[in-house]
Structures are given as structure tokens and as C-alpha cells.
Amino acid sequence: MATNRLVANLLIHELIEQSAAAYKDRVAFIEGNDRYSFQEIDQLSLRLAKHFLQLGLKKGDAISVQLPNSFEFVVAHLAAARIGLIFNPLSPNYRKQELSYMLAHCESKAFITMESWKGFNYEKLAFELQDQLKDLQHIIVAGENKDDRSIQLSSLLDSEPESVSEQDVHDNLPTSEDPCLILFTSGTESNPKAVLHTFQTFVPCHLQNGKEYQVTDKDTILCLTPLCHMFSLPMIIIGLKFGAKHFLYKHYHPDEIIDLLRKEHVSFLIAAPAHLIDLLRQCENKNVSGLNLRFILTGGTKIPAKMVQDLRAILKCDVGAQWGMSEICAGTFTRPGEEASLAWETVGRAAPVGEVKILDDAQKPLPTGEIGEIAFKGDSLFIEYYKNPLATEHSFTKDGYFLTGDQGWLDEKGYLHFVGRTKDTINRGGLKYHASEIEEALQMHPKINQVAIVSVPDPRLGERGCAFVSLRDDEQIDLEEIKEYLLEKGFAKYKLPEHLVIKDKLPTTPSGKISKGMVRKEALTIHKQ
Known part of the structure; x- marks a missing residue:
């Protein structure tokens, strides 16, 4: 560490x-x-x-x-x-x-x-x-x-x-x-x-990560995610350290990404899963030859396995999965050259300056393979919640681990398997499942643009699942079609959503994540109807 x-x-x-x-008049x-x-x-x-x-x-x-x-x-x-x-x-x-x-x-x-x-x-x-x-x-x-x-x-x-x-x-x-x-x-x-x-918690860790990403002065970096977010912001100093070009992309247009990748010889792409699903759909209609991509880094939400597999097959490049947050920077990630399946089965191993533990409800370490709360400790850990000492105090264990509120488990090789947010567990009559399982599957549905699964209170079962979705242009879908799609994917019946809300667009955070808090508030009105 x-x-x-x-x-x-x-x-x-x-x-x-x-x-x-070192790099003088180079771009x-x-x-x-x-x-x-x-x-x-x-x-x-x-x-x-x-x-x-x-x-x-x-x-x-x-x-x-x-x-x-x-x-x-x-x-x-x-x-x-x-x-x-x-x-x-x-x-x-x-x-x-x-x-x-x-x-x-x-x-x-x-x-x-x-x-x-x-x-x-x-x-x-x-x-x-x-x-x-x-x-x-x-x-x-x-x-x-x-x-x-x-x-x-x-x-x-x-x-x-x-x-x-x-x-x-x-x-x-x-x-x-x-x-x-x-x-x-x-x-x-x-x-x-x-x-x-x-500066100590922000700069050295990201320069170390840049080395792990294998960034060199031969690279051209493109971030589709906002620079105002911790996922992309470090790419500014990483590019400077290693002499890479950095293409700054202001207006996101899905239909021009392939041409942009080719024109600018982009080799290192940083993108959210939603961007990459858009990219795959463009690959169906455009010639993807002549690209210079060597590595795609994604994260921010549950990463669909099929998306990673399709990206590797079609674009012939490595795909890295990363888990992190503003408080810890990049907590874990897969590296270029690692076994392909790690990028869809895990979110990698700990960053060079950090370590991860899985804790139970009593904040005791859990053994390999058991699901619990992901806790992080390391040199990239934030100093405090500014002007909020109580929140800072409640966010750490006695031995200095940050409690992330995310769930996951570690395998024998130290790779983190991300499950989702703690609050995203749905308990249907004692049968529990995680919303991210269903979200990951529905993200790949050809008609669906955005999806969030949240619980709705139920007087008999305690909770039922509700799917909030936005659709791609001119598409229509109903709850039965969603259920049939999930059954074909092999999901158990108790995990199928039992309510459907179709929206023009789901609320998102600056990093592009679905704003679950706002969705949950609306879901409560379903129970009251």
C-alpha cells in the first residue's frame, strides 16, 4: 500500500x-x-x-x-x-x-x-x-x-x-x-x-493509477464522463505526468463517437456503461475498422457482463472495470492485460495505495466469498466531510476504514465482486435479491435507455420490485415483455419487477448514475395509490 x-x-x-x-511543444x-x-x-x-x-x-x-x-x-x-x-x-x-x-x-x-x-x-x-x-x-x-x-x-x-x-x-x-x-x-x-x-490524497495515488493503466506518451485520452467527477478529473494530471494527449469532448453525441475515436486516434477511453451501450449500438451501423483503442475504463454502476464481452469482441481492446467514489478515488480496478473475464466478473483488485475489507453489520471482517459492506483504507482516502464532523465520524471504523455503503465480496485472489448499494436490497416476503442484478440485465434490453429497480412497500410481502425505465426513441414496452425477457435470461420469478413506471428520462447525478433517492420517493406514491 x-x-x-x-x-x-x-x-x-x-x-x-x-x-x-519533458514534453515541450508536444500536444x-x-x-x-x-x-x-x-x-x-x-x-x-x-x-x-x-x-x-x-x-x-x-x-x-x-x-x-x-x-x-x-x-x-x-x-x-x-x-x-x-x-x-x-x-x-x-x-x-x-x-x-x-x-x-x-x-x-x-x-x-x-x-x-x-x-x-x-x-x-x-x-x-x-x-x-x-x-x-x-x-x-x-x-x-x-x-x-x-x-x-x-x-x-x-x-x-x-x-x-x-x-x-x-x-x-x-x-x-x-x-x-x-x-x-x-x-x-x-x-x-x-x-x-x-x-x-x-494534494497528498489526490495527486500521488492517481499518478500511480496512471502507471497501472499503462498510460504513455503514445496515448490519446478521451473522457465521455464529466471532468467535474472523480472518475475523469484525475485524467488531467495523469495525461500531464505521462505525456499523453487528452482530447476534450464538450458535447456528447452517440452517433459521432466512432468517427471521433478514429479521427483522433484515441487509445484510452473513459466512459460510463450507458455510453458504451450507445457505442455498441453504433457499431451495428458503422464500420469500426481503423480504431486505435487499447483500453476502455468503465465503472460508476453495475457493469453488464455482455457489454464487456461485446466490446472486447467488436473493438478488439482491453476493457477495465473500476469501482470508486469521491471519498476514496479509484478503490479497485482491473488492469490492462489481465484475464478478460475479470472485467465482467469483478471490479478489480485494490488500487496501489489502498486496501479493501468486507465487513458484517457489526463491522467485523468477513471471510473470503461472503457478502458484506465494502470498507476502504489507504493514502487516497479523503480528509473529511467539510464542515460536517458528525458525518465524518460516522463514516469510519475505529481502525480507520471508510464505510462505503456498497456491498460486495472478495475472492481468494483479492478481486472485489461488486453487488450494489446496501439500500438496493429488495426483501420480497423473506426472499432477498439485489436491484443491480435486474438493472444489469435490463440495461442491455434493446428498447430500454435507462433503468432503476426500487422497492415498493407491500402489506403482505413487505416489498415488491418496481422498474422505472426510460425508452429509446419511438419504442414501447410493457411489464409482461420485461418479465418474459428476464425469464429468458434465467431469473427466478420472485426477482421479476411487479410494477412498471415509464418516464421520458430518469433523474441522474452529475456522474450519470440514476438518482435512486428521487426514484424511491416517487415509488412510495405507488403504494399509496
Whole structure:
């Protein structure tokens, strides 16, 4: 579990400078037709950091950023890290209710957003937030701004600040123990908590993981998942460390992914299962020859076995399964070159800086093969839930293991078999099964786009299963068809859903997971009808 000494105390500003010296004018990031070299990343992130100082921001202040996957997101993250600002990435899906809570909780001094995106006016919302948040001093806009009060991010990148010296930058350099990052939990069950990481808990572990992913300067990385989430955010520093190109993809369009993979010679793809199911459906209609893919990394929810098998067969590449969360970073994952079946039977073995135990209800370790709560300990573990000491205290065992709320079991080789969230167990008249079993199967149904299985209270059996689904374009389905499909897959009758709710779209968290808390609330109304 020891951290590699070569990266143990490496800070992001040092990483940027080292990569600029090593890779110079090679391309580091690509967005559309724009290319940014490693040297340009060094220069622009330093320039922006100086502008942050000129605005009065200093080490220890929080800066919130609500942007899609873009160069502006990357340079803001790196600039903040250079002067010890606490970076708080936020999903573009958030609106006033979520943002007012999160920015107030972080006491954010600056907010970087955009004028508008996908038909929504973010700049207008930013000033509504500023009117009610006493700490929020600066609104910075990526792209064109419409409000004269906001600061254009491009103007800060175009010129050097006049009144900031190298000494000012040096005075704000962070240490490895300084706070680096605040990520809000996805809030699938309740109000999100603020996960605080230091540079020490965020940087070395991910550089170690990058080595395990076998990233090199021959790679081109593409993240289909949001950079504001822990699954993709580390790819920024991993690419810098190993000299890889990183293609920044802002607008997700399923029908163009294969062409994009081919055009940009993408070799390392990070994607959620929903993206990969879309990709497989595109493979049915498009020629997939000429791709450069060597490794696909997926996770975030139960990973359908058939999806992994089909990806390997059609795209001729390794597929890795990863389990993690904001609090622990990447907890376990399969490595390139490992036995193929591990990626659909397990979610891998522990990351280099961590260890996993399976605990019973009394927090006692369970033997190999027995299902219990997954507990994690290691150098990538978060410091605390910011401003929430009670939640922090209740989330750890006496010997320092984080209680994840996930269920799973370990095999004899130390590979983790993920079962699902503890709250997703459905007890139908004493016969228990896990919702993820059914969700995994229905994810692969050709008519279904999204699926969530939750329990509905029942006066006789205690609970029955309810399937919430959204459908693909112009499709129709009923409960009997779903039951027949599951029976054909070999499921026992007691595991079949007994209620069906069809929605245009299921609510999701920023990372793309179904927001089970919201779905459960709606499921309760079925019982009352």
C-alpha cells in the first residue's frame, strides 16, 4: 500500500513544470481544432494563477467552476492548484437550489461559469447567486459575456497581470497537506456532502493509477464522463505526468463517437456503461475498422457482463472495470492485460495505495466469498466531510476504514465482486435479491435507455420490485415483455419487477448514475395509490 516515492510529494504545479520541460511543444490537450502544448499549459495556467492573485484570491480560498469538459475547465483547475486555491468542480446540470448551497458551503470567493450552454443562461444565474452569497466576489465567464460586471476568462489568458510578482506566486505555493479539492457527493440518497481532499490524497495515488493503466506518451485520452467527477478529473494530471494527449469532448453525441475515436486516434477511453451501450449500438451501423483503442475504463454502476464481452469482441481492446467514489478515488480496478473475464466478473483488485475489507453489520471482517459492506483504507482516502464532523465520524471504523455503503465480496485472489448499494436490497416476503442484478440485465434490453429497480412497500410481502425505465426513441414496452425477457435470461420469478413506471428520462447525478433517492420517493406514491 506504500506510495511510490517518486510521486509521494509531487504537487500539481511541480507536475506542470516537469511535463513542460519533458514534453515541450508536444500536444497536451485538444479541443475541437485547438491544440495546446505542454509548454502552453505551463504558461497559461501560471498566467491565470497570477490573475487570480491580482483579484485578491489567496491560498486556502475556494474557487467553484461550473463548466463542461473544455480547455477552460482544465486551465482553471491547474491555475488554482498552482497557488493553493481549493478547486470545487460543479456539474453543468446544477441550478440555483444546488449551487446556492454548494457555493455557500465552500465559501467560494470566485465562480467560473459560461454565458449560456444548451439553452440555459448560466451568467444570469451566477449574478443571482452573487446577490445572496456574501463571500462570492468574482464572476468569471468562459466564452463571450453578456453582463459587463463579469470577467472574461479569455481576457485573463491573453495578457500578463501587471501587479503580481513571482514572489507573490511563491508565497502562495501549496504544501502536500494543504486542501486541494472539494467534490460534492452525488446525492443519490440525500443532500450531498462536501468531500475534502489534500494534494497528498489526490495527486500521488492517481499518478500511480496512471502507471497501472499503462498510460504513455503514445496515448490519446478521451473522457465521455464529466471532468467535474472523480472518475475523469484525475485524467488531467495523469495525461500531464505521462505525456499523453487528452482530447476534450464538450458535447456528447452517440452517433459521432466512432468517427471521433478514429479521427483522433484515441487509445484510452473513459466512459460510463450507458455510453458504451450507445457505442455498441453504433457499431451495428458503422464500420469500426481503423480504431486505435487499447483500453476502455468503465465503472460508476453495475457493469453488464455482455457489454464487456461485446466490446472486447467488436473493438478488439482491453476493457477495465473500476469501482470508486469521491471519498476514496479509484478503490479497485482491473488492469490492462489481465484475464478478460475479470472485467465482467469483478471490479478489480485494490488500487496501489489502498486496501479493501468486507465487513458484517457489526463491522467485523468477513471471510473470503461472503457478502458484506465494502470498507476502504489507504493514502487516497479523503480528509473529511467539510464542515460536517458528525458525518465524518460516522463514516469510519475505529481502525480507520471508510464505510462505503456498497456491498460486495472478495475472492481468494483479492478481486472485489461488486453487488450494489446496501439500500438496493429488495426483501420480497423473506426472499432477498439485489436491484443491480435486474438493472444489469435490463440495461442491455434493446428498447430500454435507462433503468432503476426500487422497492415498493407491500402489506403482505413487505416489498415488491418496481422498474422505472426510460425508452429509446419511438419504442414501447410493457411489464409482461420485461418479465418474459428476464425469464429468458434465467431469473427466478420472485426477482421479476411487479410494477412498471415509464418516464421520458430518469433523474441522474452529475456522474450519470440514476438518482435512486428521487426514484424511491416517487415509488412510495405507488403504494399509496
